[in-house]
Amino acid sequence: PSSTSPRKQNFSVLEEDPVAQEHAKLAVETFDTVQKNIKKLIKEFKINRWYPDHPTHKPYLQSYYIDLSFCGPMEEFLGPAALLHAFRWMWDR
Structure with missing residues (x-):
């Protein structure tokens, strides 16, 4: 538009x-x-990160922001669980 x-x-x-x-x-x-x-359509997803190979590192939350004005229908269709899985897959590669 x-x-x-x-x-x-x-x-x-x-x-x-x-x-x-x-x-x-x-x-x-x-x-x-x-x-x-339209500028207010930002959603934050937090993923709990923990690395068992490094026991001295404490678990922490990592934030990802999604612009729903750009990908709103896809986010609604997939739901947060599928997006979190996709982010985890991309991050761990």
Whole structure:
């Protein structure tokens, strides 16, 4: 989706139709709200790390951040357990 604000674009079709102008105004307000909220779609996953080969190292949590605005449907489809498994596999390689 384009991040160019619809307020800066010229829609000559709307000039003579008051109902369409009202709908366009609502659409522009919704566009601004969506653009503000899209930055908030970050989810953190924490994985408990422990290495039995190094008993002196304490267990710790490692965080991974996923941008749900980029991969939301895949994350919802797979669920957190599948993503954690994938991250563990990638990290241990």
